[in-house]
Amino acid sequence: MKGLIIKDFINLKKSLKMFLIISVFYFFMAINTDNPYFFTSMLTVLLAITTVSLFAYDDMAKWDVFALTMPLDRRKIIQARYLTMLLLTLSGAALSAVLTVIISLYLKNDLSAEEFINIGYGSSAIIVILSTIIPFVIKMGVERARLIFVALYIVPFMIIMLVKKMVEKQDLAIPDWIKNLAGYAMKNLYIILPLTVLLVLLVSYSISVSIYKKKDL
């Protein structure tokens, strides 16, 4: 399985170089803006999202057919891909954190824990997003899954915006229980968030394995 992860990282070599260049570029942008930490978690997201390209690379090379003739089973192949995804997210988070520190040192700002918590939120969000999209990618390939991706994220977003607008327009009051629940969730986010991420990750992984086991290659 280590071999599969090595394969993924070698395939990303070129993109990873690009990320270092983007980081340097970003550093100079950041020190010239009012809100230098605003985009730090964006780096994590950008790096993590390359996981999807890995599926495209494997498809292009028809790698999976070959990999399954090796001493690997289908579960191992999915495991390796999820591990690569987590490794990419972690490296993205680490890169963002380092950049945050460098920027604050350079600007002689005081570092607050909030910057790092934000990186944590960004990483959690991208893991959840990738966990929802990966089973679709395995089922229908990268190209078609892209449409699902759009539908999954843009459509609910638009519905929420619409509801929000309607609520504002008609001056409806948000019921207290929703407010209370939201307040409670926000207070305990440090525990709810990791648990949610873990749960989503596990569910996504088992769905992916069962889809992949049924697939004819």
Add this chain to the structure above:
Amino acid sequence: MLNKDYKTTVKDAIAIRNLTKRYKDFTLDNISFNVPKGTIMGFVGENGAGKTTTIKAILNLIHTDAGEITVLGYDSKRLPPEVKAKIGVVLDGSNIHDNLTARDTNLIMKNIYPNWDESCFMKYLNRFKLPEKKTIKEFSRGMKMKLSISIALSHNSQLLILDEPTSGLDPMVRDEILDIFLEFIQNEEHTILLSSHIISDIEKIADYVTFIHEGRIVFSESKDNLIYQYGLLHCRKEEVNDIDKAYIAGIRESSFGAEVMIRNRDEFQRKYKGYNLDKTSLEEIMLFISRGRR
């Protein structure tokens, strides 16, 4: 149909019984054949006859509708990893990412195959004159094939499963590759299943030949037996009607007369004393069966 009742024994590196796989427009229909250990089995048939589907079923890459396959004595659906590690596979294409190099491939395989033999792999790269640092994108088709074969041979494989390893290659490269296979088979424990539509390659190296046509096995036989069992009859068109249809594998007619491919040659000659049969070749037998009239 010959060989429907093969007994599965451990003497066979691969044993397929009653394998069926249905697609919308194609069916692999109840096929059975064995690949005896220590031999080269040529698996022939035109494009689309079912060769790749069969190979994918052997490798458990597709789900089958019926039938059983054993590979090196194990159910193909439940091959232990250490047994899989002893199987070298070459598929139609290199199946390795374009932006990797031969050296990257070595690093990856070293971390996948517990029995990876790095020095052996380097030896093959040298022998095939494959550059270590060039990306596979820059490789010719022949070079890609040679890389795949180097991988297949570098983890102490006992069984090679090769899907069209010589197609699209020039005769010199094909010959070089076939020589490697003949070297591999010197060890009695080693076995090769080689699919190809290039019959001359099969004629050159195979001990056994399995012929698949439209999803069915037409014959699975030792090559020498096969050439001995068939014979070509030249006769007048009217004479064809006098021959028992059971002996006819295929008929080709021209303005000069008819050519009939006769099976069960000995029996035929005992029954029809007046006819002389000519020797034939693997290629002719297959052409008569797949293209001739019956």
